Amino acid sequence: MEEIFQTDQLIKYIYIHVPFCLKKCNYCSFYSEIYSDDLKKKFVSYLIKEIKLFKNKFHLKSETIYFGGGTPSLLSPEDINNIISEFNLTDIKEITLEANPLNIDKIYAKELAETLINRISLGVQSFLDKELELLGRLHNAEQIYKAYENLRNSGFKNISFDLIYGLPNQTIEDVSFSLERMVDLDPEHISTYCLSLEKDVPLYNMKKQIPSDEEVSEFYYFIRDKLMTAGYEHYEISNFAKEGFESRHNLCYWNDEFYLGLGPAASGYIERNRYTNPSDLYEYFIQIETLEVFGNFRSLSKSDHEKEFIFLSLRKTVGMNLKEFQKKFQTDFLKKYSKIIAKYLENKFIEIEEEFIRLTPKAYFVSDEIFSEFV
Ligand code: SF4
Structure with a gap:
């Protein structure tokens, strides 16, 4: 490890993958195991060992910690306190x-x-019970209201909702139904996800009933309009926030910051090296025991780094800072990619304003196609 990394590297952003669910949802390809108390206990003890390994090698001073999953709300408050207390929290914000x-x-x-949890990301997905059932979620709409009320009554002031769209046989009225209820509840942040189905998930057999690209695009812009009208800022292709409530943690990914990934299947990015822990709890335990905590780290070449920087920066609606690009890569972006830029300026899919280049709203839904030209 010492040969590859500077050991005093400052890391401010921490992602923790909690690999347990009560039941697997019908559309989900994330790594998780069915929850049991014993396995969870073992996981927490190995996670703490993993944190200690990193603490010995790097300078961890957390600004954000993000418990993702899986279902992190299967951790007890005591587990959460034990994990959080491993970090230096002097600069903690979120x-x-x-x-x-x-x-x-x-x-x-x-x-x-x-x-010290100060932000909750609630896996709402939909307010239609028929959709929640189709997705194989264990909660219904009534339980969302109760959970939200319990969180607000307990004092949480920063709550995010997930909204999923593009479901089999979904209509714009269905999307509107869930959206209206979300807006009525007034969470600080909303993340939207277009359903995408891998071959190995149960819902894959309904792939043919998924709305067409044109319909899904219509859903996307409908959601965007409604949320912006309701006072949300559209700050990243799929994310909306009330002013000051952007996800600080997720911004670290789009801002090319280094972050630690802890837990099975978690990915990290340290000194231009990316690594992913094994997507298997037992392999993960072995990795910690044998001190091979970096799994499959992969050094990013300069050109890969440049490509990643382009498509991650352009996901933000503010766009990519051209001066920052020049500083990082000693290259003039506008010159290097002049042909692609000219094409997209012409059809108004991108715009340049002062030192920023950004996608225009009509490009958001086809952003992957545009990014593929740069990469
Ligand atoms: S969607 Fe969330 S709750 Fe459902 S299986 Fe995947 S990680 Fe678990």
Whole structure:
């Protein structure tokens, strides 16, 4: 490890993958195991060992910690306190816990509010019970209201909702139904996801019933319009926030910052090296025991780094800072990519304003196609 990394590298952003769910949802390809108390206990003890290994090698001073999953709300408040207390929290600004509405009863919400968690990302997905059932979610719409009320009553002032769209046989009225209920509840942040199905998930057999690209594009711009009208700022292709409530943690990915990934299947990015922990709890335990904590680290070449920087920066609606690009890569972006830029300026899919180049709104839904030309 010493040969590859400077050991005093400052790392401010921490992602923790909690690999447990009560049941696998019908559309999900994320790594998780079915929850058991014993396995969770073992996981927490290995996670703490993993944190200690990193603490010995790097200078960890967390500004954000993000508990993702899986279902992090299966951790007890005591687990959460034990994990968080491993970090230097002098500069901490945001600690997010992804939560399943089903887990957020009055007692859990109250106990969570007594930890340092200050942001909850609630896996709402939809307010239509028929859609929640199709997705194989364990909660229903009623439970979302209860969870939200419990969180607010316990004092949480920064709550994000996930909204999924592009479901089999979904209509714009269905999308509108969920969206209206979300806006009525007034969370500080909303993340939107277009359903994408891998071959190995149960819902894949309904792939043919998924709305066409034109329909899904219509859903996307409908959602965008409604959320912006309701006072949300569209700050990243799929993310909307009330002023000052952008996800600080997720911005680290789009801003090319280094971050630590802890837990099975978690990815990290340190000194231009990317690594991913094994997507298997038992292999993960072995990796910690044998001190091979970096799994499959991969050094990013300068050109790969440049490509990643372009497509991650352009996901932000503010766009990519041309001066920053020049500084990082000693290259004039506008000259190097002049042909592609000319084409997209011509059809108004990108715009340049002062030192920023950005996608225009009509390009958002086809952003992957545009990025592929740069990479
Ligand atoms: S969607 Fe979330 S709750 Fe459902 S299986 Fe995937 S990680 Fe678990």
